[in-house]
Amino acid sequence: MSMNFATSATTSFLTLMGVLLGGWLSTRNQERLWRRDHARQWRDIRLSAYNEFLSAYRQYLAFALDQDARIFASPSPRKPDEMMPYFDEVGRPYREKFEAAIMTVRLVSAQRETADAAKELIDRTRRIAAARATHTEQDIPTELFDELWKAHRRFLVAARQELDLPDIWPSQAEQ
Template sequence: MWRRDHARQWRDIRLSTYNEFVFAYRQYIAFALDADAIISASPHPYKPDEMMPYFDEAGRPYREKLEATIMAVRLVSARRETADAAKELVDSARRIAAARATRTGQNVPTEFFDRMWQAQHKFMVSARQELGLSNIWQDTEE
């Protein structure tokens, strides 16, 4: 009985954490695509082909929330695949935000969004599997 309660508590913790992460990621993207968002970008210190986005004071809370929730996902994930998929999703969101530093939202390369949707799909499938939910997207793209 104790193990079942313990497993249920951890499932609830993970579900809450994943929900907060997805909410933070969606807010981050919404801010990055807002026409009034002030975003700058500079080369990533460790990845020469990547740019790092920087937000003004209005955008800082979105970045901080995304960073905090990705750390929480890494802390509570039972499967490495879930944490890796969340990281891939954050990297995709950052790539879009960095692209927005020099473009309007409509001019961000389509492949950046394609990668983000693929990363989102991976995260959702992995999180659902970890939470013991069915894979409702089994026959769709990976």
């Protein structure tokens, strides 16, 4: 009788341990799937935000370089040595879309490098727009464009890194 009790207790204990182990493994797998799905959703959100930002940036820059654009500039309230561009009613939607896209990037960026690279790209783009207030589109200093393209590349590299995409450009040392 004590043998039947020991066998029954052992069988019950092992069954209970199997159920507990199975439940724990199932919960762990569900949590891992949830994390992967959550990461995928945020990756898609970031990709969409960065695409929207780059689209708004290209439209803003295209407007700033349009020969018919009316742009005014005045000293920045925060940085008196820099000029802030101001657009007329035709250019205002480009500026507003760009500003909204900037806020979205700042909101969804997971890495500081991406947000910093976006800020630099914004600053460089604004400098070109401010220069356009006093120059024709052909007379804007080439150094401003060189700085813009470098900032553009830095943003793309940072965004690709954050999105876990391979770097497709050679490093700065290789160039």
